[in-house]
Amino acid sequence: MTSFLIKGVAYVFVIVGGLLFWIGGRALHEFANIDRISGEAIGILLGLALVALGLALRAIANRIETQDDGSPVSLSIDAAKAEERDHEPGTRG
Numbered sequence: 001m002t003s004f005l006i007k008g009v010a011y012v013f014v015i016v017g018g019l020l021f022w023i024g025g026r027a028l029h030e031f032a033n034i035d036r037i038s039g040e041a042i043g044i045l046l047g048l049a050l051v052a053l054g055l056a057l058r059a060i061a062n063r064i065e066t067q068d069d070g071s072p073v074s075l076s077i078d079a080a081k082a083e084e085r086d087h088e089p090g091t092r093g
Contacts (some may be wrong), residue, residue: 006061013054021047 024043031035 003064005063006057006064010057010061012055013050013057017047017050017052018055020044020050023069 023037024047025036025040028034028039028042
């Protein structure tokens with residue numbers, strides 16, 4: 001249940017980030033009275049940040065789904081690599 005909620009939020013962040021990337025600068029220029037170049041730069045940066053956050057949330061949701069036995073989920077990259085090594089065929093663990 002939690003992973004579905006996180007995935008939903010991730011998709012919303014990616015969609016909003018894409019919209020900010022394409023039309024955020026014009027909206028900031030029109031409504032916040034920011035010059036056009038600064039508005040475009042802020043819109044692009046906010047869009048990229050939201051897309052990156054959405055992709056990170058989606059990866060976390062996928063990691064939560066893979067651990068459905070009730071054990072705590074580790075979010076560190078090193079722990080995930082060690083876990084993948086343990087589950088590879090031909091390795092001990």
